[in-house]
Amino acid sequence: MLSMGLETVRGRWSGFAGAFVTLCLGVALISMTALVHVSASPHVPDRYAGAGVLVRTPVVEQVEGFFLEDRPWSPETVAELTGRLRAIPGVAAAVPDRSFYAQAVAAGRPVPADLRGYGWASTALAPYEPVAGRAPQRPGEVVLDRDLGLSPGSPVTLLTAAGPAPYTVTGTLDAPGFHVTDAEAARLSGGVRVIGLVTEAGADLAQIERAAREIVGGRGEVLSGDARSALEPRSDERIRWIGTQVLTGMTVLAGFASIFVVASTFAFGVVQRRREFGLLRLVGATPRQVRRMVYGEALAVGSVAAVAGVALGTALAPVLGDLLVEAGFEPPGFSVRIEAWPLAASFAAGLVVALLAVWSASRRAGRARPLEALREASVERRTMTPSRWIAGAAFTATGIACAVATAGAEPGAAVNLTLYAAMALIVGLTLLAPAIIPPVVRVVTWPLSRTRGATGVLVREGMLAAVRRTAATTAPVLVTVGFATLVTGMTQTTAAAVATDRTTAVRADAVVLPDGTPGLSDAAVAAADGIALLPTTVYAEGLPPLEASGITSETLTRAADRLRVVEGALETAEKGDDRPAETAGADEGGEHGTTDEDGEHEAVGEGGEHEATGESGKREAAGGGGVIVARWLADERGWRPGTRLPLTFEDGRSETLPVTAVVADAPTPILLSRDTVRSHDPSALTPEILVDGAVRDEVIGVRDEVIGGRVLDPGAYARQARTEDDRLVWIFTLILAGMAVGYTGLSIANTMVMSTVDRASDFRVLRMSGATPRQVLGTVTAESVIVAGLGAALGVVVALPALLGMGSAMTRQIGAPVELVIPWPIVLAVVGGCLVLAVTAAAIPTLAAVRRTR
Amino acid sequence: MTTSPSTAPRAAAAEPVQLWSVRKVYGSAAGEVTALDDMTVSFQAGTFTAVMGPSGSGKSTLLHCAAGLDRPTDGKVIIDGTDLGPLDETALTLLRRKRIGFVFQSFNLVSALTAEQNVALPLRLAGIRPRGTEVRAALAEVGLAGRAGHRPGELSGGEQQRVAIARALITGPAVLFADEPTGALDSRTSRDVLRLLRSLTDHRRQTVIMVTHDPVAAAHADRVLLLADGRVVDEFATADLPVRDAGPGGREGDGGSGPVRRELGAEAIAARMAVLEASC
């Protein structure tokens, strides 16, 4: 029976073309995605390629989607480990790797190419060849990338987190980054997370690794060989993760669209071929055999399409890889490797999609009765089966439930729920279409039955008699318009919500944003003289890394009402500003007045020794102050005002600080004094500065002094201030929407052509009964227009509940009413496109059929 | 002889198709239609029976019920000794596949398959790998040896009908049912098809039951059943028709006197039909 399927496919290839194209594209997409996915594994960073063995700090499991750096070693641990690792026989040097933000400034503008600075010693870990000049020996000397076009001896301005500073180029390397003396690197950077071992020629790596493991113990991880790829920068890892999200989304959508389109193509084909199946039953085929034959057809089409798709995917995967790098979804230097197993898996996925899609069609085919071979086929008796009713109702209910749930969901989950809602509603309405469509058609075409001409009656009765056909042609329009409305509406509403959020958030007269830099330096903050948060990462025992922000007391005062204090008093820095950080065991909890005896946590004894070590240079601990904690974190950990928190910072040092307040609406889980953050994280950058009216003109006057920043008024800020993440999400959405619409457009054309070809004999009868070709064409066009309009209306109906749900979720989140934005021009354009497509796809085969009858 | 009510089913070998008090009622919103009304009839092995009657008299319904394509509302259908009543859809299909062949007015062939593949279809459905020689022989028997590779679209109506007959016979069925097999054909082609059916009975003792409107077609049969309003109203052997006098040995369809005899037979049948229609 399977081979029988093969023959039918051969005999009526045109009927399967739609399914073939859809599947082929779907498999191409899946195989591209799979190849990209497999190729997207991390590799050993070039900077460490010359070190056989590396030691890094222990990794703490983080929440999905977070890529914060791991806790660094304390300076003491670094000193101790370095000393002991260096003593291992065969090890020439143990190099603590320090990196910090650095960027060259040329003609007053930051050069965007290289963004990191390192200590000179770390070049021993890389296989870099010096190109010219010598190593840096004094502070103020730098060896940099020769691509910058500077030669040894020339001056250069380097922008670091502190601000611009003059340097002298002493040499160039054929490698990215700025290399300064180790002492200077220690001053500019935070803590150490990697120590690289430079081995002597001929040393036994395995033995060194063993020895290193013994020394490090639980304080770190020893990596060698390919395992060193675990050292790829967290930022690359994050980009890769976003890329995976995009690819997963694309694959899921491609799968859904493929199944939907292929299923409707096959279902429609089965309806059209009832007589053929009846004949087979007449000749002696059991229902099972008929089902298997339909499966055989799907398998035949599926395997040819899957092979074509895999070939197409293999050819296009490198292109997709480049596009992803360009769009920022994969780190630079990413390239696609062609491997066999992802291709085999994609092929299998194609077959599975085909078989899943044909499942319900095959059941219907199996139900064909022998006598149906002897009847005229166009009038169907039973259009809604009980199982169709049940499934349709279930999907619709699920969709509505998802839409309702969206209203109460977190914004992140809301996006997913919205998509689920739309998908479920689409499937549900498509299943129920044969029940919904006749009454709607009856109402819509009522004026037609009053007209004098034949066309009106023909259109109306034709559509009503062939409910299944009308439903089948409506479905792809429904999906297209539904998806387009939903996806564009979703992004526009989100964008509007973000703008609203920003406008309400920014009570400043101007905002300074980074321009060509990853963030703003302290010099920029000082020049703008505004309010700025300084983000960093802190580490508490037993918790994953936590995002924290440094905040000045002035900012705190201004933001007091937005933070919504739950408990305690807003203060971070006032009391501790000029005082050395408290050492372990010191108990100043009483000072804060709100101390609750039960809530007082015991400080961990280790932190807070602050003799400046030789390695980290002269850095007085200017920390201290209190900690403001977000409510969810305080609730989770049982922290209250007065609780004394032992925290480790970016430089590996620890301090025990008292909680001063718990707030409901913190920008990060932890707020600290800005000075505390700066003293522990010399490389931290400010993402934005809010500037007050009083100083605004002045700022705009000094605009040129704010190196690496630009000044915007709040309106412009709200409108355009898309963060990098927003930009990625936007691109992502466009890709998804484009893909979905492309797919379903294909399906519109396909079902239209199929249904029209099927009616060639009707047209012939019409012509013979005296209809002019124009009248026939008019009938078909009118039908297509009604079908497209119906589908469009249902599509909007599908999208609206989901969007409304999302809108109210955002309203709750932001606290200000979010207006539902539906980009009607886009939606109307899509509807128009569907209309043109539907009419064209119906008119061309009609013309051909009408010609043939002449 | 066969419409006479009897108390016990007769031997399957002698009468492969038996209907006992079969009623078929089509229910629809517009009202009920009784297509077969308490019909008891059986057909003898190795005979060619023509079923005639006015349009709507229930001929097709009789055929569908007798062939197990449709289930009667009441009564019993026995094919080749098997009561169809208790059979489920699959069992019924298997029985049809092995024991019954059909030819209809049109819509007979799977358009995607070649003539040869169409003929081989029942065998393949039964899981038997068709031997090329067997299928070609069947095609040759209906005079289509050279057209094995053509698809139905490339064959004339008569040729398609002959392919359908070859297919109906490929499994060696106990009965061949034909519903107006010549309805869509011109008289020449019709005659070819009817000769073919006649020769099947003559040479292979094939039981054939054929519905027709055409007295000429009916004249090829051994026996004619006249239906009206779902009942058998008349029944006669063509051999008993008055024209029998025209010549002995006229039974042999291929005999030189056959056509002449049949023309006269057809006239007699038409006369009986006219009487019947007048009485309705």
Ligand SMILES: Nc1ncnc2c1ncn2[C@@H]1O[C@H](COP(=O)(O)OP(=O)(O)OP(=O)(O)O)[C@@H](O)[C@H]1O
């Ligand atoms: N599927 C059906 N549903 C309802 N009524 C039906 C159906 N099939 C047949 N009938 C009715 O049953 C009666 C007998 O129909 P049948 O097709 O057996 O007639 P027929 O003798 O074959 O007629 P014709 O010579 O026109 O083919 C007719 O009145 C017809 O309207």
Ligand SMILES: [Mg+2]
């Ligand atoms: Mg009939």
